[in-house]
Amino acid sequence: MRDEELDAILSREQEIAPSSGFVASVMEAVSQQAGAPPPIPFPWWRALPGLAAVVIAAGVLLIAALASILKGAAAAPTAVELPCALAVTLEFAKATRAGWLVLALAISFVSVKLSTLFAANGRHH
């Protein structure tokens, strides 16, 4: 099939007219939209401390785990495997009382949840 034939067929398109109530229907939806309160943006400023704490905690944990793995690798370069690395990380976590870290993460999570809850309450009042 040649391009000219294709052009001729696809250019011969049936035009449809919108139904008589189309404009009214769109304008009704537009009025509802205009009357609705603007969406509340996510409270980034309130959530920022919590998010920053999560990022810092994750970074510290990662660096510490990498340092431990590298230390282990230097001691026995041929014996580094994933389970071993995991064990080293767990040991490190125990030694550094990672429970505090977990607690910090939990507090961050709760602060984020509370900030979204407060924002939702503010929208209703």
Added chain:
Amino acid sequence: MNVADDQADVEKVLAGDPSAFEGVVRRWQGPLVNLAYRFCRDRGRAEEMAQEAFLRAFRSLPGWRRESAFSTWLFALATNLYCSELRRIPARTGALDDIPEPRDPRAMDEAYELEDRDRLVRHAVFALPPKYREALLLFYFHDMDISEAAGSLGLPEGTVKARLSRGRDILRRKLSPHFGAPVLEREAS
């Protein structure tokens, strides 16, 4: 279409008069509904998609940076919506291979043959992968104007040209079993 009317209505809406949007809807309802119809081939769905496009345009009016004509911006927004909508819920069209091949194309009545051929070609366009189908639909909607089609799709003209070419190649390959050599020879003469 009057560019100044669009501009004036948009200014009124942005100044806090949502009813001024009616002018925009009246001017562009035909093109937007027809564009949607080409995408879905369903009148009811076309109107729903066009309504959603107008609503989205209303919401996004403050974001129109006036770098392009209002119509270009509106078509780009509508095209984007229609493409996503059709990728989410495809139009109800079967595969091209589902259509039985005529036993002898020469035996068909002339008028029936033409009608059947149009139907087959449109069906084949719908069976194309979305990126080729969208390029073809927009190209013919904008009266074969590549730059307009590219503007609506938000793609460089070169990309649209390449997609059109590839889309036509696929169409030719798909349609060749349906349009035998005799049909093409008769038309060429």
